[in-house]
Amino acid sequence: MTPETAFQTLLGAPLAAAAISALFFRRSRWGAPVLSLAAAGTILWVSLQLLLGWDGHEALHTSYTWFKLGDLEFKLGFLLDKTAAPMLFTVSFVAFFIHVFSIGYMDDDSARGRFFAGLSIFMFSIVGIVLADNLFMTFVFWELVGFSSYMLIAHYFDKDYAAAASKKAFITNRVGDLGFLLGILWCWSHYGTVDFQVLENAKLAGSGVPAAIGLLLMCGFIGKSAQFPLHVWLTDAMAGPTPVSALIHAATMVAAGVYLMVKLSVCGLFAPVALDVMLWSGAGLAALGGLCALGQTDIKKSLAYSTLSHLGFMGAAVGLGRPEIALLHMSMHAFFKATLFLCSGSVIHACHHEQDMTRMGGLLKKMPVTAAAFAISGLSICAFPYFAGWYSKDMILTAALVNGNYGAFALLAIAALGTALYIGRMFRLVFLGNANSDEAGHAHESNAWMTIPLVVLGIVFSLGAGWFLSGTHAAEGARMNGLFPASATEFLAHGYHELHHTAAEKGLVLPMLALGVIILVVGLGATLSFYKKTPGDDALRVKSPKLYAALERRWFDNAYDWYIANVQQRVAEFYAFFVDKFLLEGLTIRAIFAGIPAVGGILVRRFLFTGRMSDYAAFFVFGVILYFLYSVVL
Amino acid sequence: MPVGILHHLVLAGVLFAIGLTGVLVRRNLIAVYMSLELMLTACTLGLVAFSKQNNAMDGNLFVFFIITVAAAEVAVGLALIVALFRKRGTVRSDELTSLKN
Amino acid sequence: MSDCLFYIFAAIAVAAATLMVASRNTVTGALGMIAALVAVAADYFLLDAPFLGVLQVLVYAGAVMVLFLFIIMLLDVDKTSHERRSAAKWVLGAIVLGATVGAITYALTHADLGAAKAAAEAAPATGTEALAAPLPHGTTAKVFGYGLFTKYMLPLQLAGFLLLSAMIGVVTLVRRPKE
Numbered sequence: 001m002t003p004e005t006a007f008q009t010l011l012g013a014p015l016a017a018a019a020i021s022a023l024f025f026r027r028s029r030w031g032a033p034v035l036s037l038a039a040a041g042t043i044l045w046v047s048l049q050l051l052l053g054w055d056g057h058e059a060l061h062t063s064y065t066w067f068k069l070g071d072l073e074f075k076l077g078f079l080l081d082k083t084a085a086p087m088l089f090t091v092s093f094v095a096f097f098i099h100v101f102s103i104g105y106m107d108d109d110s111a112r113g114r115f116f117a118g119l120s121i122f123m124f125s126i127v128g129i130v131l132a133d134n135l136f137m138t139f140v141f142w143e144l145v146g147f148s149s150y151m152l153i154a155h156y157f158d159k160d161y162a163a164a165a166s167k168k169a170f171i172t173n174r175v176g177d178l179g180f181l182l183g184i185l186w187c188w189s190h191y192g193t194v195d196f197q198v199l200e201n202a203k204l205a206g207s208g209v210p211a212a213i214g215l216l217l218m219c220g221f222i223g224k225s226a227q228f229p230l231h232v233w234l235t236d237a238m239a240g241p242t243p244v245s246a247l248i249h250a251a252t253m254v255a256a257g258v259y260l261m262v263k264l265s266v267c268g269l270f271a272p273v274a275l276d277v278m279l280w281s282g283a284g285l286a287a288l289g290g291l292c293a294l295g296q297t298d299i300k301k302s303l304a305y306s307t308l309s310h311l312g313f314m315g316a317a318v319g320l321g322r323p324e325i326a327l328l329h330m331s332m333h334a335f336f337k338a339t340l341f342l343c344s345g346s347v348i349h350a351c352h353h354e355q356d357m358t359r360m361g362g363l364l365k366k367m368p369v370t371a372a373a374f375a376i377s378g379l380s381i382c383a384f385p386y387f388a389g390w391y392s393k394d395m396i397l398t399a400a401l402v403n404g405n406y407g408a409f410a411l412l413a414i415a416a417l418g419t420a421l422y423i424g425r426m427f428r429l430v431f432l433g434n435a436n437s438d439e440a441g442h443a444h445e446s447n448a449w450m451t452i453p454l455v456v457l458g459i460v461f462s463l464g465a466g467w468f469l470s471g472t473h474a475a476e477g478a479r480m481n482g483l484f485p486a487s488a489t490e491f492l493a494h495g496y497h498e499l500h501h502t503a504a505e506k507g508l509v510l511p512m513l514a515l516g517v518i519i520l521v522v523g524l525g526a527t528l529s530f531y532k533k534t535p536g537d538d539a540l541r542v543k544s545p546k547l548y549a550a551l552e553r554r555w556f557d558n559a560y561d562w563y564i565a566n567v568q569q570r571v572a573e574f575y576a577f578f579v580d581k582f583l584l585e586g587l588t589i590r591a592i593f594a595g596i597p598a599v600g601g602i603l604v605r606r607f608l609f610t611g612r613m614s615d616y617a618a619f620f621v622f623g624v625i626l627y628f629l630y631s632v633v634l
Numbered sequence: 635m636p637v638g639i640l641h642h643l644v645l646a647g648v649l650f651a652i653g654l655t656g657v658l659v660r661r662n663l664i665a666v667y668m669s670l671e672l673m674l675t676a677c678t679l680g681l682v683a684f685s686k687q688n689n690a691m692d693g694n695l696f697v698f699f700i701i702t703v704a705a706a707e708v709a710v711g712l713a714l715i716v717a718l719f720r721k722r723g724t725v726r727s728d729e730l731t732s733l734k735n
Numbered sequence: 736m737s738d739c740l741f742y743i744f745a746a747i748a749v750a751a752a753t754l755m756v757a758s759r760n761t762v763t764g765a766l767g768m769i770a771a772l773v774a775v776a777a778d779y780f781l782l783d784a785p786f787l788g789v790l791q792v793l794v795y796a797g798a799v800m801v802l803f804l805f806i807i808m809l810l811d812v813d814k815t816s817h818e819r820r821s822a823a824k825w826v827l828g829a830i831v832l833g834a835t836v837g838a839i840t841y842a843l844t845h846a847d848l849g850a851a852k853a854a855a856e857a858a859p860a861t862g863t864e865a866l867a868a869p870l871p872h873g874t875t876a877k878v879f880g881y882g883l884f885t886k887y888m889l890p891l892q893l894a895g896f897l898l899l900s901a902m903i904g905v906v907t908l909v910r911r912p913k914e
Contacts (some may be wrong), residue, residue: 611731614666618658621831628838632845637738642782645745647839649752649771651832656756659828663763664807668768672752675738675795685739686782690869694784695882701787701794702894706901708799712806713908719810 005076010127013042016119026113027296033103036116040092040099042390045121047092047225056487061133061197066115074373077134077264079196083266083327084555087130089488090331094251095123097453101342102243105349115241122148122248129256129528135184135194138260139567142180142220145240146173146255150185152248153240165236172233176223183216194449199267214274223280225257225311228285232556234308238300242345245300250307250341251334254452258314258330263322270318279319282401283411286312290418294425295551297538299344299357303420306381307337309415312596313396316408324495328466329392331492332380335465336389339377339458346370346450347430350443358428359437359539369451371431373458378423380462382523383416383516391466392485395496396513398503405409413519420523429538469496642683650676663715663725667708674704748774761807765800772796786853826909 001009017039023032063077072121080088099119106112125148128141144171154166183279188194190213191202193613222229237249248254261278264270270278289309310333313556317326348355350367364371380387384393397416400409435441445451461483468482481489503509530541541548609617649672656669678697685693719725751774754767772795779788870882883891 203772247748613727613730614658614661618827621654621658621835625834625838632838632842637741637781641741641745642778644840644874645748645778647843648749649775651757651835652749652752654835655828657830658831659824660756662761662831664803664810665756665764667753668764668803669756671795671799672755674770675772675791679775679778682779682782682784682787685784685805686872688869689872691872691878691882692886693880694872695785695864695870695887698790698820698879698883699875699887699894700789701757705794705799706898708802709905712802713905715883716806716810717908724872725810727870 001046001048001053003050003078003080004062007047007062007080007131009044009046010050010081010131011124013046014039014123014127018117018124021113021117024067025117028113032113032116037099037103039120040096042125042549043127044092044096044474047088049273050080051344051485052480054080054085054487056085057199062347065399068511074136075134075195075360076137077133077195077234078131080131081197081610083259083263083323084130085488085490086327086484086492088127088332088336089357090334091126091130091252091304091505092511094334095126096341097457098243098247098251098338101243101246101345101450101453104447105243107449109241111155115152118152118155119244119247122152122253126252126256133196135187135196139184142224142256143177145248145256146170146177146224149173149237149248149253150377152244153237155244156239157243159239160237162239162525165239166182167280169233169237170543171224171229175217176221176230178217179219180223181222183213183219185212185217186213186262196263197265199269202267209533211273212272214264214270215277217269218261218274221257221261221315222281223257224260224317225254226308227257227311227315228281228288229556231285231289231308232554232560235301235304239305242300242348245304246338246341246345251338254307254311255314255330255334256312258318258326260555261315262319262327262330265318265321265323265326275319275321276458277319277407278315282312282315282319283415284312284407285309286415287314287418288312288413290415292551293422294540295548295553297358298355299347299360299426299430300341300355302357302426303337303340303344305591306340306422309418310337310381313393313412313415313520316397316412318394318398319403320403320408322396322399322495322499323490325392325395325399328492328496332388332392332465335457336377336380336462337453338383339373341375341461342450342454342457343370343374346420346446348453349446349450351439354437354439357426360430360435360440361433362431362435363440363443365433367431367445367584369445369454373425373454373462375433377458377462378427382423382520384419384520385513385516386467386470388462388465389497391469393405394512394516395499397515399499401508401512402499402502402506413515416516417519417523420520421527422619424524424527425531432528433532469493472485484565509521516612639683639687643680646676646683649673649679661726661728662725663718663730666727667711667715670733671704671708675701737781741778744774744777744781747771748778762804765807769796772800776833783872783874785874786879796914808822 018036021032022034038388050060059081059534061079061081063075066074066076068074078140093328100115106115109115122145125141125144129138129145132138132141150166150170154162156162157166184194191199201299223230226232232252234249238245240249240538265275286309289305289312290305293302296305303591310329314326314329314333316328317323346367347360347363347370350363350370351360354360371599376387380389381393383390393416397409400412401407435443458577464483466482468484469492470482480486481493500509503512506607533539540551578614610616651667653671653673653676656672657666660666660669672673678700681693681697681700685691715725718730722730724730748771749887751767751770755771758764758767775790776788776791778798779785779791813897870878870886
């Protein structure tokens with residue numbers, strides 16, 4: 001298969017599946033799921049073929065002219081390079097298993113056609129983002145993922161909160177996308193190109209780059225990846241079905257923002273100021289999200305805060321000038337966070353759509369596979385040594401230390417502690433102790449559609465996705481490296497080993513390992529014992545209601561509410577009543593509308609509107625003669 | 635002065651002007667319609683003259699299509715006049731003033 | 736000889752057309768119209784387009800004008816409406832007539848009528864451009880048919896379709912609404 005055919009198949013298969021499902025299989029029970037799964041399978045198969053057949057060095061690139069305006073040429077192109085390869089593998093792999101899981105999870109849903117068509121259109125868009133070779137094309141697919149995210153959050157659109165959440169996600173993303181679009185246009189006017197390869201080959205220094213371009217492009221990341229201060233939509237987005245939360249709002253779409261930042265960072269588009277902004281907002285959000293996760297009893301919302309926290313980690317890694325590590329964490333995060341969400345989905349499904357963790361409990365024996373997958377991916381997210389998450393998360397902390405950013409290091413360490421705390425709490429509340437409700441009491445293990453993805457993503461990949469980093473580089477000519485295609489690991493391994501080497505020179509490897517283990521033991525030990533005391537309720541809520549309320553409180557939502565109600569609403573009212581109603585409608589339009597007939601009305605009515613056809617014809621002829629005089633004689 | 639293209643075109647122009655006058659001064663819809671047809675014929679005469687002048691067949695073919703379309707147009711137009719007569723009882727254009735105001 | 740014929744037919748055409756416009760009786764007008772159309776058809780013969788001349792007599796002076804006469808008699812228009820002749824109307828008519836003839840004469844005398852011919856002869860078409868180029872002039876029906884079925888195939892089909900839709904339209908229009 002030539003790369004060109006492969007690219008076309010990667011985009012064509014999900015689009016075709018979405019179109020056919022949406023047009024013909026809206027009511028069908030099996031048509032849309034099977035088509036959608038087949039499309040996801042095709043994507044996985046083709047991308048594996050593509051990655052295994054690629055040497056990992058020379059970028060694969062095809063480009064078509066989309067349209068031309070004079071000298072201006074818009075191109076559609078596909079680019080598989082060192083950054084796109086790991087992203088492509090992660091996205092296609094995780095997405096395929098989430099599709100499998102969805103078939104089990106959505107078995108009792110009446111709108112499967114809409115759901116699976118949405119998943120397929122999402123796959124089309126995300127693959128488009130991964131393979132886009134310029135920023136304009138990225139933007140097009142960027143908007144498309146926004147659209148599919150909106151559709152899937154609103155899957156239960158008859159529920160008010162889901163409809164509101166989808167609107168919120170869409171509008172919040174618009175705010176970020178406006179900045180992103182301005183950034184793209186500025187980049188274009190400043191450098192004359194938005195092509196990733198051209199930008200990368202231009203070897204922009206980083207310090208001579210206008211900071212504003214980087215900051216504006218960052219807005220896209222802030223919106224899509226739910227970074228501070230636009231992070232408010234992600235927790236509400238959990239109103240969508242759980243597989244959607246796993247795929248879009250944890251593993252892939254929100255990570256697409258990080259992916260874009262990595263790509264632009266490799267191109268050198270960020271000035272130091274922009275990197276600093278990203279570092280501090282990322283580290284801050286990591287700590288904030290890690291702690292806020294403790295203030296939620298809804299299992300999915302708690303995990304959403306965890307996602308925020310980890311997106312903060314990735315942003316911080318980009319800000320530290322380590323895009324490789326950011327991409328590595330994005331990839332590892334996709335595996336374990338998808339698993340965590342799928343576990344929560346499995347639990348929610350078993351407990352008949354009960355999402356409150358305090359009403360669960362004791363599911364360890366009833367749902368052993370889910371519990372095992374949760375435990376392993378939980379240890380992975382807490383950076384248990386040699387689990388997938390350890391390789392990336394530990395390295396981000398190390399990078400902060402190596403760069404000498406002690407403040408950021410402290411924030412990230414707090415975030416790491418927060419991770420251990422909320423994972424311990426979640427495991428304690430959901431799987432240990434006794435069942436706290438009838439639903440939890442009658443729960444049983446999910447079917448194979450749901451457990452197989454849990455085993456593959458949770459037990460295999462959350463554990464071993466990072467093992468390719470333990471060895472040195474891949475053996476010459478090897479097609480696989482650990483669990484990854486060898487070509488996809490080049491970029492990640494290079495950055496990892498470089499940072500590891502620097503850390504080893506400074507003697508930081510063992511202390512970091514020790515610190516990680518201490519955080520892990522303290523965090524897990526504390527929560528496992530602390531949350532034992534109050535079955536049926538949240539221990540923190542019982543012990544310290546004020547602290548819990550502070551964590552639960554939605555500071556930014558309230559601030560936005562206040563701003564919209566008291567500032568924007570007032571301005572809008574001013575425009576609506578004074579400018580629009582009074583100035584435009586009253587003084588301008590009505591005055592003219594009433595004035596002209598008053599002056600010329602009698603003349604017009606008497607001589608023009610006679611109603612006789614021949615008069616109208618005479619006016620017409622008169623006009624033609626006038627035109628003739630104007631054009632020929634004059 | 636030998637007869638050339640100019641003569642034919644002037645004839646076409648005069649016929650066109652007569653037709654136009656008829657459209658404007660007549661009140662009987664059928665007469666107006668016949669005047670319109672006369673204008674159309676004047677135009678086709680111009681086309682035929684140019685066709686000969688340029689030694690090209692295209693003008694003549696165009697006239698063929700005009701005659702075809704005119705036949706269809708007359709059928710529909712007269713049908714409209716019949717329908718109008720049934721509804722209003724008149725075909726005088728100055729009595730059909732529902733366009734007024 | 737043919738010059739003489741042109742002047743005769745031109746005179747007939749203008750006189751008949753004037754009769755058609757000026758006559759109060761619609762049947763007289765229709766007969767004038769037929770005469771004008773036949774005179775124009777004779778002019779087509781003089782312009783080396785005999786096929787069109789025949790077509791004009793058959794379709795226009797024949798079918799179309801018979802349809803007009805048929806409708807005139809069916810509706811009995813002259814009884815229901817008598818044209819009033821006001822002076823203002825005829826002044827208007829004279830002005831329009833004068834202005835139009837003046838404009839057309841002006842345009843004709845100022846236009847370079849040989850330019851298009853020169854351009855067509857300067858660039859003879861060859862190869863693939865032949866289809867887009869003007870078809871050579873001919874007097875036979877064969878040349879006519881050749882043009883219709885090669886270069887103007889699509890318009891011909893469309894004209895056929897137009898006739899069909901006109902037929903359907905007429906049937907729909909004149910059908911009496913159900914009481």
